[in-house]
Amino acid sequence: MSISGAINAAISGLKAQAAAIAMIADNVANASTPGYKATESRFQTMVTQSSAQANMHSPGGVINQPYFANQAQGGITQTGSPTSVAIAGAGFLTVSKAIGENSATGEPIFEATDYFTRVGDFTQNAQGYLVNSAGYYLQAWPIDQRTGEIDTSRLTEVRVSDLLEAPVPTSLVDYAANLPSEVLGTNGSLPAELPASSIQVYDALGNERTLSLSWTRIGVGSWTLEVEAPGSTPATLGPATVEFGGSLGLGPVAAGTISALATAGGLTGAPAGVNNDASFSFNLNFGSGNQAIRLDLGAYGNTAGTTQFASDTLTLNDFKQNGAPQGDFKSLAIDESGAVVVTYDNGNVRKLYQLPIATFANPDELDRVDGNAFVATPGSGAAVFKFPGGSGAGDLVSAAIEGSNVDIAAEFAKLIVAQRVYSANARILTAADELLQEIINIRR
Template identity: 40%
Template sequence: MTTAIAGLNAQARSLGHVSDNLANSQTVGFKRIDTNFQDLVTQSGPNLHAPGSVLARPTFTHSVQGTIEQSQNPLGMAIGGQGFFSVAQARGFVDGLPTFDDRQFFTRAGDFRMDRDGFLVNGANYFLQGWPVGDSGLVDRTTLEPVRVSQQVFNPIATSTIEIAANLPGVDPPATPADARTFSTQVQVYDTLGTRRAMTLTFSQTPGTPGPPRSWDMTISPDPVGGAVTIPIVFGVNGTVESFDGVTGVPGTPVEFPFLMDFGLGNQNIALNLGRFGVAQGLTQYAGTDFSLRNLQQNGVPPGAYAGLAIRDNGDVMVNYDNGQSRMIYRVPIVGFSDPDRLQRLDGAAFMRTIESGEAQVTDANSNGVGKLVVGALERSNVDIATEFTKLIVAQRAYTANTRVVTTSDEMMQETINMRR
C-alpha cells in the first residue's frame, strides 16, 4: 500500500507538470517540464525483493528550442540557439523611475516594447539589458544596464568637407574674356547651429592659346574669410587635373582647397575636395559641350527629431531621426551557460544562475555558438499539445492503477483483521 501511495503522489506530480505545460502552451519563451520517474529500493536480493517506492522529479527543457515566428512588433526578438537575454527586475521607484534588483536575471521571452520612460520591457515586466555605447561609438562591454531610449534631438554637425565630381567640357579656350564659358553649381552646407546655407562654386574658362593644356578659374560665393579668391585649375592632355592653385601636384595626391567661412557664428573650417592629380576622379575635362555634375556632397547634418527605434541582427539598438541620421546607443548581448537546463526557474519565464548551470558567458550575438538573434520575431512555447495529451492519458491510467492497488491492499488488510473474529 505504501508503494502504491508513492505511485499516486508521483503520478499526481506528473499530472501537475502536464497541467503547467498545457496552461503555458501559448506563453512566449516558456519551456516545458517533463517528468523523470526514479525508483527507490528498500531491499532487493537473489531471494527477496521488498516493495520500494517511486519519485517523480522534473526534467527541465530550457535548452530545447521553441518555434520562432515572425511578429508585427519590430522590437520583438528571438534567439536561435541556447542563449538568453540578460534582463533586470524593478524593485521600486524613485522620482518616478524604476530602481533595479542587483541580481541577474535571464529570459527567452523577447516580446519587448518601449514603456513610457523609454525602457524596453517584455510582457512579464523584465527590463532588457545591453552594453552602453559611448559618444565615441565604442561599445562598453564591461557594463550591463537596462536599455533606455532617449528621444532627444540629434545634434547638428557643421559642414567640414565638400566633395565634387564633375566634367568641364573639353573645348578650346576662348580668345577673349568675353567669349569665356562659365558654369556654376550650388551646394547646401550647414553652420554650427544646423542652419542650411547656400554656397556657389563657379568655373570660368581662362583665355589663352587653343589646344591643351586648358585652364579654368574657380571662385567661391559667398566670399571666404579674407576676401574673394580665384583658384586656377589646369588640366593636362589626359583630361585630369595637372595643376591646382599654381602648384603642379604629384599624381595620385588629393586636390584640396581648405578655406574659412563665417556665417555670423565665427570661423568655420571647410575643405573642398576636387579629386586627385592625374587621376580621372573628381574634376575632369573630357569631350563635351556642357558642364556635367556627377557628384556633389557634404558632411554637414541638420538637427533631427526622434523618429523611431530599430534593432539590428547583431544586437545594435539604433535610434533613427527625421534628418536621415541614426545613432547606436546600446548593443544587446546574448548570455550562454554550460548547462542551461540547471538554471533556476522564476515567474515570467525568467531564470537565475545556479552553481550547477555554470557562470554566465556574456557575448555578442551570432558569435561563439551561443545563439543567433532574430529581430521582429518571437519564440513560442516549446510545449507540444498532442504530446501533453498523451502524457495526460498515461498519467491518468497509472494513477487509476495505483488506486486499485490501494483498494486491493485495503481489502486484504480487512480480511486479515477479520481472521481474528
C-alpha cells in the same frame, strides 16, 4: 514487509504522476505565453534493497525528476513592433528588474541580480525604457556617440529619452565631376567659365546655407576653382588652381586625373601623392564661429572623383554633404544585428546600444523565476556575453517574438498516460488494503 512496500511504492507512484499532471497543466496553461519553455517529467526508480546474488528485492517506488529544456526553440512569429526581437538558436537576452523608485528623481531602482529571458516583446514605457510584457527592462552594451565604439565592459538598461537631435554642421563635401577638356569661352578661346554647381550645407545652428563651386578652364590641363558661401565670412574663397595630368611623385599620372592642388584665397590643398586624398580645406563663419569644411575631389591620379576628359559640358557625378538640421524623434527599432537604432526626421540614424546574447555552459541548469526569466546557478555556469550570431550564440530576428514551445497534442497524450498510471497506482493501494484486511481477519 512486502505489503507495506507495495503501499509505499504505490504512494510514490501517485505522487510522481500527480507531479507529472501538474507539469502538464502548467505547460498547457502557458501554451500561448511568449518564450515559455515546457517542463518534462523524467521518472527515476528508488531502490531500497535489491540483489540478484541474494535473490531479494524490496520495492522502493519512483520519483518524478523534472527536466527543464530552457533553451528549446519555440516558434518565431513576425509582429508589427520594431522593438520586438526573437532569438533563433542558443542564448538569452539580458534583462533587469525594478524593485522600487527613487523618491527624489522618480527613476526606477534596479536589482543587482542579472536576469535572462527569451521573451522579446519589448515596448517603450513612459520613461523611455524598453520593457517586456513581464515587466523586465532590456539591458545592452552602450555605444559611444562620439567614437561609435561599443562598450562591452558593462551592461546598462536601454533607454531612449533624447527626442531631439542637435543639428550637425557640415564638415565634409564630396564632389565628383568630369570637367570638359575641350570647352572654350564665348570668344572661342580661354578662359572658359562653367556654370556654378550649388549644394545646401548646414551651419552650427542647423540653418541651411548655400555653397557654390565655380570652375574656370585656364589651360590645357589647368583649372581654377572658386567657392562661394553667401552669408559667410569670408563669402568667397579662391580661386585656387587644380592641375590634371602630368607627373606626380615618382612618375606620370593617368591623363585626365588630378596631379596638383594649389593653396590660394583661403583654400588649402592637400599634399600630392599617388592615391592620396585630393581635397581642399577651408573655414567659413556664418555668425557662430569658424566652421571647418573639407571639399573632397577624389584622389590624386585616380579616376574615382573629379576628372578632365573629353566633353562639352560639366558632368556632375556626385555632390553631397554630411550636415543635417535639428531632428525630431521619429522611430525606434532593434535591427537584425542587435543594434538599438533611433531614426530622426532629418534623416539621421543613430545606433545607441548593442544587444549581446548571453550563453551558458549548461543552460538547462538555470533557475526559473516569475515572468519567464532565469537566473544563473553554479550548475549553469556564469553568463558569457557574445555578439548575435557569433561563437555559438543565436541569431536575432527583429520585429518578431518567440512563442511557447508547448505541443498541445503531445501534452494531452502525456495526460492520458499519467491519468491511467495514477489510476493503476490507486488500484494497487486498494489491493494492498484488501490484503491487510485479510490478515486482520485471520484472528477471527
